[in-house]
Amino acid sequence: MECEVQSGELLTVASDLAVMLYAEDEALPPSVVELCEAGDATGRFKQQTLLYPRGVLPMRRLLLLGMGKRSSITADTVRQAAALAVQRAQELKVATYHIGYNGNLPLTPAVFGQAFAEGSELGAYRYTRYKSDREETPTPRAILQAGSDAEAAVVSARRGQVIARAATFARDLANGPGNEVTPAFLGQTALELGERLGLKVTVLDKPQLIEQGFGGILAVGQGSANEPRFIVMEYGTAGQGPTICLVGKGITFDTGGISIKPAERMDDMKMDMSGAAAVLGTMQAVAELQLPLHVVGIVCAAENMPSGTAYRPGDIVRTLSGKTIEVLNTDAEGRIVLADGLFYAQRYQPAAIVDLATLTGAIMVALGPHAIGLMGNNQELANRLIAAGEATAERVWQLPLWDEYRDAMKSDIADLKNTGGRYGGAITAAGFLAAFVGDYPWAHLDIAGTAWVDKPTRAYQSRGATGIGVRLLVELLQGYVEKSA
Structure with missing residues (x-):
């Protein structure tokens, strides 16, 4: 969708729909109060009150959208409010709507502008690619009336839109069906991304994986007619800034x-490549934002299928590192493909390695859908x-x-x-991965509970893939930019 920022006050703009964001402990303008009955608009977070000014104000409709107490307003409050606004605009079928905050901004214009753009883009998202009767109506155009702060908000809004579009790109990949989104498809997607944005992309196919010794990926993928791929996307060059390696599970x-x-x-298991989707989305954002860093995105892509050629419980797998793995359960496959990807990342001598994976059901039991599990070997990176x-x-x-968790992954044979x-189980899985990162700073993000939602917990989510990890990683990378500036 289109997001713009303009100067000027919201209540002076003639439009089909104006959306006023307001806090419950701030007074509404008298001209708005006159349109409300007592108790209609309290400012409670997410409360919506639709008014028809009928010439009292220049807009056809005025939507009052509560933000809760002013002291509690965060960037995510704005994201969710922006998402609710675009969803109501879609419902009302308006082509353009204006949105603004009543009173003094509780956030800097830069933070507010980025959150507005992210929420608008993410809130408008619906995965309808395979619906033959889907409506082709365009998404409404959102215009933020930022008053005298417009100039400061413009750049951050553009940044927010780049990041949110990268997250929706990741959503599309993870929502895609397994008969389309295969390892080869991910490889081709990476190549197209490289051609469009100037990334250096390498995609290794099965003969190359055999030749170079990617035993983990080959083992997991050997039962499928869709052959595995190993994908490397490189933005920038060593010396341009710190080298950060991002490794995604792509089952x-x-x-x-x-x-x-x-x-x-089992049908939901098309989303088991959400870590890979997050890496692809982050690489798109990094290139479009032109961050002064050296970022390497690595995707370990395979399909885990039962067949006469599938790997078995009891098999011994020799990975790219030369270390061997006793397979006790073929459904613990993500860590096996990541073993090759994490070891490969060491060749870049990175300042940090971060992997993302829908790795364990155990993290879902521990943290539910509200938090990503974090484990690693470096507290500064964790912080x-x-x-x-x-x-x-x-x-x-x-x-x-702790070492006890790593020791739990040692085999007798x-x-x-x-x-x-x-x-x-979530921690012992991380203990397994720790064996393949050497002494490089490393963090493991288990996104199994957060990559997919049946019941959205935030207004800018929709059922299915969340695109989790893209905004997180871009924020992490921005921190490296600021530190090295």
Whole structure:
């Protein structure tokens, strides 16, 4: 959708729809109060009151949208309010609407402008690609009336729209069906992204994976007719800024393999490549924002299927690092493909490695749909991610990664085993991954509980893929830009 920022006051603009954001502890303008009955508009967060000024004010409709107490307003309050505004504009079928805040901004114009653009873009999103009767009506154009702060808000709104579009790109990928979004499809998508944005992209196919020894990815993918891919996207060059490696789990469909999953909800397993989708989306945003960093996006793509050629419980897999894995459960496949990707990232001698994966059901039990599980070997990197999570509302919660959890992944007959049992499963999975990152600062983000929602918990979400990780990673990377400036 289109988002613009203009100077001028909201109540002076003639439009089909004006949206006034207001706090419950700030007085509405007298001209608006006259249009309301007592108790109609309290300012409670997300409360909507639609008014028809009938010539008293220049707009046809005025939507009052509550923001809660002024002291509690955050960037995410604005994101959600902007999402509710665009959804109401879609419902009313207006081509353009104006939106503004009543009173003094409780946030800087830059923060407000970015949050407005993100919420508007994300709130307008619906995945309708395969609906033959979908309406082709255009998404409304949103215009932020920022008063005298317009100039400061323009740049940040543009930035917000770039980031939100990258997140919706990730949503599209994770919402896509497994018969279309295959490892080869992800590889082709990366190549097209590179051509469009000037990224250096390498896609390794099965013969190249065999030649170079990517035993983890090959093992997981060997049961499928859709052959695996290993994808590397590189923005910038070493020395341009700190090198940050982002590694995404790209299981384009996960049946569980020979250790097959129950039929119920298996259809959702098209989203098991949400970590890969987040990496692809982040690389798009990094290139469009032209961040002065060296960012390497790595995607480990395979389809986990049962067949006569599938890998089995009891198999021993030799990974790219040379370390061996005893397979106890073929449904613990994500960590096996990530083993190759994480080891590969070491060749860039990065300042940080961050992996994203829908890795464990255990993290869903522990944290539900509200937080990403964070584990790693470097507290400074963990603190950066925690701060980025608070800024973006893609919150992370740190769990311990003591030696006992790593020891739980040792095998009697190989270097490692791919499951450590029922208890502490999210952490033991991270303990497994820790064996492949060397001494480089590393953080693991388990997004299994947050990558997909059946019942949205925020106004800018819709059922299905959330695009989680894109806004978080861009905020993290921006922190490296500011530190190196």
